[in-house]
Structures are given as structure tokens and as C-alpha cells.
Amino acid sequence: MRWTESEIEILKKYYDYEGGNLSTFIRKSSNALRIKAYRLGLRKLEYRKKIILSPTENQIILGGLLGDLCCRMRIFTKNAFLQGGHCKEQKEYLLWKLNSLKSLSFKTRINKRKAILFDSKSYPCLNIYYNLFYKNNKKIVNLSILNKLYNLGLAVWYMDDGCYKKKDKSCNIHTNGFTYSENLLIKNWFEKKWCIKPKIYSIKKPKDYPGKVWYFLNFNVKETIKLINLIKNHIHPSMNYKIGVLN
Numbered sequence: 001m002r003w004t005e006s007e008i009e010i011l012k013k014y015y016d017y018e019g020g021n022l023s024t025f026i027r028k029s030s031n032a033l034r035i036k037a038y039r040l041g042l043r044k045l046e047y048r049k050k051i052i053l054s055p056t057e058n059q060i061i062l063g064g065l066l067g068d069l070c071c072r073m074r075i076f077t078k079n080a081f082l083q084g085g086h087c088k089e090q091k092e093y094l095l096w097k098l099n100s101l102k103s104l105s106f107k108t109r110i111n112k113r114k115a116i117l118f119d120s121k122s123y124p125c126l127n128i129y130y131n132l133f134y135k136n137n138k139k140i141v142n143l144s145i146l147n148k149l150y151n152l153g154l155a156v157w158y159m160d161d162g163c164y165k166k167k168d169k170s171c172n173i174h175t176n177g178f179t180y181s182e183n184l185l186i187k188n189w190f191e192k193k194w195c196i197k198p199k200i201y202s203i204k205k206p207k208d209y210p211g212k213v214w215y216f217l218n219f220n221v222k223e224t225i226k227l228i229n230l231i232k233n234h235i236h237p238s239m240n241y242k243i244g245v246l247n
Contacts (some may be wrong), residue, residue, distance in 0.1 A: 001028070003028075003036060007026050007028070008036075008040070010022075010025070010026060011026065011033065011036060011037060011040070012040065014074070014077060014122070022077065025075065048079070048121070048122075048123050048124060048125075049124050051103050051104075051123060051124075051125045052103075052125065053103055053125055054102075054103070056100060056152065057100065057101050057102070057103060057104075058148075058153075059149070059150060059152040059153035059156065060097060060100055060101060060152065060153070060156050061082070061101070061126075061129055062129075062145065062148055062149055062153045062156075063149065063152065063153035063154060063155065063156025063157040063160070064082075064084065064097065064156050064157075064160060065129060065133050065139070066141065066145070066149070066153075066157040066160075066161070067156065067157045067159070067160025067161040068084050068085070068086070068160040068161065069082060069083075069084040069160070070082070070083045070084060070139070071083075071126060071129045071130045071133060071134065072130070073130055074122065077122045079122035079123055079124050079126065079127060080122060080123070080126040080127050080129065080130035081119060081120045081121060081122045081123070081126060082101075082104070082106075082118075082119070082120040082126060083117075083118070083119050083120070084117070084118055085111075085115050085116055085117035085118060086115065086116055087113075087114075087115050087116075088110075088114045088115065088116060090238070090239070091116055092236065092237075092238035093159060093236050093238050093239050094116055094118070096236050096238075097156070098118060101120075103125075104120045104121070104123060105120065105121050106118045106119065106120050106121075107119055132144065132145055133145065139177060139178075140178075140182065141178055141182050141185065141186065142182075142185070143185065143189065146185070146186065146189045146193075147189075147193075151230055151231060151233070151234055152234045154230060154231055155230075155231035155234035155235055156234075157173070158171075158173060158227070158231055158235075158242065159235065159236065159239045159242060161173050161174045161175070162174070162242055163242065164224075164241065164242050164243060164244050166244060168221065169221050169224060169244065170218065170219055170220050170221055170223075170224050171218075171219050171224045171227065171228075171242075171243075172216050172217060172218050172219070173198070173216065173217045173219075174216045175215060175216055175217055176203070176214035176215060176216055178215070179215075180200070180202075180213075180215055183200050183215040183216075183217065184200065186217065187199075187200055187217060190217075194226070194227075194230060195226070196219065196223050196226045196227055196230075197223055198217040198218060198219045198223060199217070199218050199219075199220075200215055200216075200217060200218075201215070201216055201217075201218050202214065202215050202216075203215075203216070228243045228244070231243070
């Protein structure tokens with residue numbers, strides 16, 4: 001059976017002998033995939049199995065996954081990949097983040113709103129993050145995750161989801177993707193590990209989202225100073241506005 005251009009593009013993008021369901025997705029046998037890949041000059045990417053992420057890369061991924069980063073599993077592969085994006089105003093921060101993840105390869109694209117989106121290739125070393133952060137395809141947070149986080153990871157989390165309010169010199173971390181019980185867990189973790197005492201606040205939009213409640217952490221002036229002192233040495237210069245510093 002002849003190969004279509006779209007099938008060839010999928011093969012080029014996702015080919016790996018470890019690919020699992022790729023043959024089912026393209027509707028061709030595993031042998032047909034191997035023959036076509038050989039003719040196209042594609043090879044099994046053994047190096048991906050040997051990648052060991054550095055402590056810096058680990059912290060950036062952990063902090064990012066608590067923030068804007070996603071870890072996903074395609075239906076035709078058995079290894080996870082990272083996905084995320086930032087607005088064009090945060091381009092420098094995005095590039096720093098990707099350049100810091102030196103062991104991984106990324107592709108970037110720009111959507112209609114001029115936001116910069118990125119995807120990594122699939123890697124066995126990312127499976128641990130997928131299994132750690134996702135339950136029934138929903139991102140979660142628990143103590144096992146939080147206790148792996150250090151200053152750099154905390155800084156990435158804050159740069160992703162934090163905001164600084166110049167008027168009252170306080171800050172928030174938008175933990176609205178997590179449940180109240182998860183927010184309570186995060187609050188207690190801050191208190192126990194860092195001696196920082198945030199408060200949990202809620203947001204409701206009954207007209208647009210009846211019955212829906214979102215939560216976020218607020219740090220008063222005193223607690224904001226503590227938090228900023230923890231992370232300021234890891235804040236990218238382009239994100240200094242999030243700790244009250246104007247470039």
C-alpha cells in the first residue's frame with residue numbers, strides 16, 4: 001500500500017522502534033514502518049534511552065510542571081514529552097528555559113495570538129514526570145512532588161504562575177489548577193519546609209461558571225519578602241518585574 005505524504009511526515013516526526021502504537025496509528029505493519037524508515041534514513045534513537053537529566057534540568061521541569069509546563073503521552077508512543085508556551089513578551093524567559101534543558105530537543109511554533117509554543121521529542125527519562133504528576137490524565141500535586149523542589153524549581157514555578165502586586169508589595173501564586181485540598185497541602189508545605197505562611201483565597205465567576213471555584217495562594221508583605229529572598233538568585237532578568245524589580 002502506498003504511503004501518503006501525511007503518513008511519511010508522521011513517521012519522520014515520531015519514528016522510533018520503541019514507538020509502540022505508531023503502526024496502529026498509521027495503519028501499517030511494524031515491518032512496513034521499519035522498511036520505510038530505513039529507506040528514509042531514519043534510525044533508532046538509542047541515545048534517548050541513555051539521557052540522564054542534570055539536577056538543574058530536573059528542577060526546571062519540576063517547577064515548570066507545577067506551573068505552565070505539561071507532560072504528555074502520545075497514543076502511539078510509550079515515552080512522554082514536554083509541552084508548553086509563553087506569550088511573546090516572555091520570549092527571553094522561554095528561550096532560557098529551553099536552553100537550560102540541554103539534554104532535550106524542542107520544536108517551537110507561533111500561534112495566531114503570537115504566543116510561542118514548544119514541544120519536546122519523546123524521551124524515556126520523562127516518563128517519571130508523567131507518572132509523578134498525572135492521575136487519570138489530570139495534573140495533580142502531592143508531597144512527593146513538593147519535597148523534590150528546591151530554590152531553582154520554586155523560582156521556575158513562581159516565574160510561571162506567580163505575580164507581584166506593586167501597590168501592596170505582596171504576591172500570589174496562581175494554583176487555580178489544583179483543588180482546595182491540594183492548595184491546603186501546598187500551604188502547609190510552605191509553612192513546614194520554608195517557614196513561609198501563605199493564605200488560600202478563592203475566585204468565583206457565577207455568571208460564566210456557576211458552581212466553579214478556583215484557588216490561589218497569597219503572600220502578605222512579610223511572607224513575600226521571605227519568598228523573594230529564596231528565589232531571587234534564580235529569577236531570569238526578563239522576569240524581574242515578578243519580584244518587584246524594574247529592569
